Amino acid sequence: MSTFQDSQSTHNRETSDFLHTVSPLHHDWEIITLFYSALHKVDKYFIDNGITKPRNHGERKNLVRQHLSIIYPSYHKLSTFSHRARYTVGTNIPINELPVAQTHYNVIDTNLP
Structure with missing residues (x-):
């Protein structure tokens, strides 16, 4: 059991929850932190199942596709939302993408408690 990944995912x-309560202006970072919570859940799964932890996002995405196909569509979409929010769109990301990102996170959270 990987406690670092657990604590990072929870953090x-x-x-994300804190940002949601503080201001609707930070929904870009809500999405980014949801993605990183999911990423740590995925890494925990890999570590706990003897799969070498990926070195980068590309490797991780391939491993999710290979070992966690049930969550792959949600992981891929959440990753895409996060990347757009962090590197291209920023605060101009449509607010209606937040509930979609939360739904994708919930799929991952349900399958990787």
Whole structure:
């Protein structure tokens, strides 16, 4: 059991929840922190199942596709939302993408508790 990944996942999820209560202006970072919470859940799964932890996002995405196909569509979409929010769109990301991102996160959270 990987406690670092557990604590990082929880921290990122709590950060997303906090941002949601503070201001609707930070929904870009809500999405980003949801993605990183999911990323740590995925890494925990890999570590706990003897799969070498990926070195980068590309490797991780391939491993999710290979070993966690049930969550792959949600992981891929959440990753895409996060990347857009962080590197291209920023605060101009449509607010209606937040509930979609939360739904994708919930799929991952349900399958990787």
